[in-house]
Amino acid sequence: MKRAIHLLIILILIDLVCATGMWFGFAHLRDKKVEEISLIDQVEEETRLGQDLLSLKRTLLTTDRAQSEITKYLYDVSEEGQIKFVTQIEQLGTTTGVMIETQSLEVGTDSQPSMRAVFSLKGSWAQTYHFLRLLETFPTNLTLTRFEVKRGSQYIDEWSGSAVALISSIRPPR
Amino acid sequence: MPSYISLSSGIKTLQEQFDEKKSFSMATSKEIPGQLTLITQQLAALRPTSDGVGVAPSRLMEVILNNKPKNIEINAFLFTKANNAITVQLSGVSDTREDLLAFQKTLQTPEVQTVKFGGSFITKQAPIDFVVTVTFK
Numbered sequence A: 001m002k003r004a005i006h007l008l009i010i011l012i013l014i015d016l017v018c019a020t021g022m023w024f025g026f027a028h029l030r031d032k033k034v035e036e037i038s039l040i041d042q043v044e045e046e047t048r049l050g051q052d053l054l055s056l057k058r059t060l061l062t063t064d065r066a067q068s069e070i071t072k073y074l075y076d077v078s079e080e081g082q083i084k085f086v087t088q089i090e091q092l093g094t095t096t097g098v099m100i101e102t103q104s105l106e107v108g109t110d111s112q113p114s115m116r117a118v119f120s121l122k123g124s125w126a127q128t129y130h131f132l133r134l135l136e137t138f139p140t141n142l143t144l145t146r147f148e149v150k151r152g153s154q155y156i157d158e159w160s161g162s163a164v165a166l167i168s169s170i171r172p173p174r
Numbered sequence B: 001m002p003s004y005i006s007l008s009s010g011i012k013t014l015q016e017q018f019d020e021k022k023s024f025s026m027a028t029s030k031e032i033p034g035q036l037t038l039i040t041q042q043l044a045a046l047r048p049t050s051d052g053v054g055v056a057p058s059r060l061m062e063v064i065l066n067n068k069p070k071n072i073e074i075n076a077f078l079f080t081k082a083n084n085a086i087t088v089q090l091s092g093v094s095d096t097r098e099d100l101l102a103f104q105k106t107l108q109t110p111e112v113q114t115v116k117f118g119g120s121f122i123t124k125q126a127p128i129d130f131v132v133t134v135t136f137k
Helices: A002-062 A064-071 A079-096 A125-136 B002-046 B057-067 B097-107
Strands: A099-108 A114-123 A142-151 A159-167 B072-082 B085-094 B112-117 B128-136
Touching: A002 A064, A002 B002, A064 B002, A079 A099, A079 A114, A079 A125, A114 A125, A125 A142, A125 A159, A125 B057, B057 B072, B057 B085, B057 B097, B072 B097, B085 B097, B097 B112, B097 B128
Parallel strands: none
Antiparallel strands: A099 A114, A114 A159, A142 A159, A142 B072, B072 B085, B085 B128, B112 B128
């Protein structure tokens, strides 16, 4: 009888140990499952984010052509940039038949970089007016701060004068 | 036990995938703001400055010349733009005082602040040389 009781106690203890082990294993598996689900969500989220970023990057790459169009009208304050601007204005003179001479070009040292150019001009009224219209519609941030023309003689259609232009389309530093 | 091993191995794979994707996103997201900022700065540099009056000198020339009486001849045109104020100075010759008076009236439009002649033209003999300064609002 006593032996049977001992056996019963041992069996109960074994049962208890097994139950505890099972419970522990189950709890651990449950935690791992929760971790797995959370990781799946995170991976999906990162995949979505990665796809969005990739598509944004591709879109930005397609703007390269448009960007190169924009940069055509941006000047840098280097000597190359100054020459580029002066040349473009002098080309307007050639187009309109106005004789253009660049008198000066100064680079502004304010917080907002700029260039101030002074041009002298000579041509007929129609040519001068055409040049002025082209300057006004020049596709850059150009402000005419002074424009002066005088007729040379009452009998000849020859006008001469000067134009002062302020350019604030300066290329941002990369 | 097999479930535990399979679950652990799955988690390890997922963790690797996550790390890989995370590093890709981080690298890409570092490049994009720089590019976007550059585009924004370039567009800002091309945006017209808001220095108030935006009337083109050619437009003013056109309006003045179209409205002037026939017997008035303009020999010089000066346009200046400073501190949000536009000033146009015209020099020329008028055949009669009446024409000059009529010209003065045509210049007084709602956009014009002041019209100032260099001197009184009432007593001058024809042909009358004049200088007029027009300040716009």
